[in-house]
Amino acid sequence: MILTAPDLAHILEFAEASHLRSQADAFRTWSGDTRARAVAVCGGVAVLTDPAFGRKLNHVTGAGMDAPFKASELAELESMYAAQELETQIDLCPHAHGGTLALLAERGYAVNAFSNTYVRSLAVPDADRAAASGIEVSDDQAWVGARFAVHSVAGFSVQAVNRPPALLEALAQIALHRDDTRFFAASIDGQIAGTAGMSLIDTPAGLLAHLYIASTLPAWRGRGVQLALLHARLKAARSAGCTLASVTARPANASARNTERAGFSLAYTKATFSKRPA
Incomplete structure (x- = not known):
C-alpha cells in the first residue's frame, strides 16, 4: 500500500492537470473549436470546451496545491464559465492548501461529487x-x-x-x-x-x-x-x-x-x- 504523502499528491495532481490540458488541446485540434482552451490557474488548469459536454471537459483540476486561490482568480474563473452558461467546478485535492476551503465557502461553493485518485x-x-x-x-x-x-x-x-x-x-x-x-x-x-x-x-x-x-x-x-x-x-x-x-x-x-x-x-x-x- 502506498502512503500518500504531500510529495506524491503533488505528482499525481501535476499529472492529472497535464492530462486534462492535453484533452483540451486535442479536442481543439480535432474539432477546430476555437472556444476550447486550457487556462493555467493557481498551479493547476481550468479547461473549457463545448458547453454541451458538461463537467467532463469543463472543469478545474490540480489547482491550489502550493498556495490558496485568490478571490480575484476565482472571480475570473466564474466569469469564464458563466460566459458559456456553465457551473464553475473545481476538483480539489485534500492535500491542497487549506486556505482555499474558506474562500470557496465564502463565495458560495458546494460539494456536488467525489472522485477517487488511484496510484500503483x-x-x-x-x-x-x-x-x-x-x-x-x-x-x-x-x-x-x-x-x-x-x-x-x-x-x-x-x-x-x-x-x-x-x-x-x-x-x-x-x-x-x-x-x-x-x-x-x-x-x-x-x-x-x-x-x-x-x-x-x-x-x-x-x-x-x-x-x-x-x-x-x-x-x-x-x-x-x-x-x-x-x-x-x-x-x-x-x-x-x-x-x-x-x-x-x-x-x-x-x-x-x-x-x-x-x-x-x-x-x-x-x-x-x-x-x-x-
Whole structure:
C-alpha cells in the first residue's frame, strides 16, 4: 500500500492537470473549436470546451496545491464559465492548501461529487499478469487505432449514467489525437470486447502512466475484459520506463473495483466544489 504523502499528491495532481490540458488541446485540434482552451490557474488548469459536454471537459483540476486561490482568480474563473452558461467546478485535492476551503465557502461553493485518485507502483513484478483464459489483448497501434473509436463509443454507450453520444465520440477522437496515448483492445473469440488508452506523462518524478478511456462492450461484461486491459497497460507502462501508474474513477463503480483488483491503492478522494452562474 502506498502512503500518500504531500510529495506524491503533488505528482499525481501535476499529472492529472497535464492530462486534462492535453484533452483540451486535442479536442481543439480535432474539432477546430476555437472556444476550447486550457487556462493555467493557481498551479493547476481550468479547461473549457463545448458547453454541451458538461463537467467532463469543463472543469478545474490540480489547482491550489502550493498556495490558496485568490478571490480575484476565482472571480475570473466564474466569469469564464458563466460566459458559456456553465457551473464553475473545481476538483480539489485534500492535500491542497487549506486556505482555499474558506474562500470557496465564502463565495458560495458546494460539494456536488467525489472522485477517487488511484496510484500503483510499477517497481514490483506482479504488475505483469496474463489475461484470463480466452481473452487476447493487442497493442498493435495501427490495428487498434483504426478500430478504437467505434468500439470505445459502443462500450460507453450503456452505462449507469449515460453520456451524450457526441461526448463519447469526442472523447474517443481526443484520445486518438493525443501523441502521448497508446491504445489497447481485448478480444474474445476473435471479436473486440473492450478497448482502453494509456497516456505517458512526464512529471517532476519521472514518467507516469495515466490509464483512461477504458470500456467494455455490453455483450462481454463480466468476463474479465477490463482487468485484462489494466494488466496489459501496466506491463506496457513498465516497459516504457514508468515507475508509477494512476487512474481516476468515481467511488464504488465498476472501474474503481477493477482498479483495486489490479493492485492500485486509493491515494485520496477529491471533492468537486461547484458554483452555478449568477
